[in-house]
Amino acid sequence: MNRFNGQTAIVTGAARGIGRAIAERLASEGATVALADINEAGVQAAADEIGGASFAVATDIAEPESVTALHSAVIDKTGQLDVLVNAAAIVPFVPWDDLTFEEWRRVMRVNLDGIYLMCRAASDLMRPRKYGRIVNIASNSIFDGTPNMAHYVASKGGVLTFSRSLATELGGDKITVNSVCPGLTDTEGVQESPHKDAFEFVDMLQAIKGTGTPADIVPAVAFLASEEAHWITGQALAVDAGMIRH
Ligand code: NAD
Ligand code: 4PL
Numbered sequence: 001m002n003r004f005n006g007q008t009a010i011v012t013g014a015a016r017g018i019g020r021a022i023a024e025r026l027a028s029e030g031a032t033v034a035l036a037d038i039n040e041a042g043v044q045a046a047a048d049e050i051g052g053a054s055f056a057v058a059t060d061i062a063e064p065e066s067v068t069a070l071h072s073a074v075i076d077k078t079g080q081l082d083v084l085v086n087a088a089a090i091v092p093f094v095p096w097d098d099l100t101f102e103e104w105r106r107v108m109r110v111n112l113d114g115i116y117l118m119c120r121a122a123s124d125l126m127r128p129r130k131y132g133r134i135v136n137i138a139s140n141s142i143f144d145g146t147p148n149m150a151h152y153v154a155s156k157g158g159v160l161t162f163s164r165s166l167a168t169e170l171g172g173d174k175i176t177v178n179s180v181c182p183g184l185t186d187t188e189g190v191q192e193s194p195h196k197d198a199f200e201f202v203d204m205l206q207a208i209k210g211t212g213t214p215a216d217i218v219p220a221v222a223f224l225a226s227e228e229a230h231w232i233t234g235q236a237l238a239v240d241a242g243m244i245r246h
Pocket of ligand 1: 012019036062090
């Protein structure tokens with residue numbers, strides 16, 4: 001399939017994990033992808049590997065100037081923006097007893113302020129063209145309140161409800177906004193944290209058995225980012241082997 005021929009996409013969190021896999025798919029289907037990540041070396045390596053016209057932009061999604069610079073770079077290089085996928089986030093493992101206000105703010109700043117800043121800048125570019133696809137990566141943890149990450153769960157609940165509202169705001173300009181809610185997924189980030197020990201537990205809850213990988217999340221994101229998903233907006237899609245059925 002070549003669903004993104006002639007299109008430009010921004011994917012945040014594209015240095016590794018789910019974001020990187022999404023960037024690879026959109027590029028393989030014809031998009032020029034701006035890979036945005038705070039990990040400068042990692043995102044450059046990812047862009048080099050993808051090749052073609054895709055390019056890396058070192059970006060902190062929580063810094064307004066950095067987000068503005070990213071969108072300027074996209075316009076300078078390609079002149080348009082069709083797709084935004086917000087996959088960058090902090091995925092913490094912090095029990096309630098250790099959850100300080102500082103830690104709460106650290107996560108909110110990236111996971112929620114960052115989504116606002118990215119959607120603000122991207123929608124301003126999309127609206128005059130009367131086309132756009134925004135896919136925000138939330139998490140299935142918001143449906144059952146996964147432990148050891150209350151601030152993260154709160155931030156991702158905000159991502160879902162914000163996406164719903166933004167869908168209403170932007171529908172008049174034919175821009176769709178949806179969220180995808182992955183279950184526990186085997187990524188570099190998870191492997192670096194105690195979340196890696198939870199795979200057996202979530203397997204027990206899944207309708208379909210096995211370990212989720214970024215490749216399992218990508219197809220849902222690519223579909224919602226494609227032109228043909230034009231009649232779907234304000235939705236949240238759990239992609240988690242049926243762990244959550246809401
Ligand atoms: P990861 O930690 O492997 O990768 C996240 C990327 O985001 C990293 O490259 C990191 O540098 C980047 N990032 C962090 N802060 C940033 C900032 N301020 N600006 C720009 N980039 C920043 O994560 P992952 O496991 O691939 O998760 C990707 C997305 O999927 C996240 O939104 C996460 O919340 C969500 N998710 C993950 C899981 C899971 O189990 N892995 C489950 C549900 C949802
Ligand atoms: C079920 O989004 O959804 C662990 C870590 N377990 O980040 C998540 C579940 C994690 C999740 C998540």
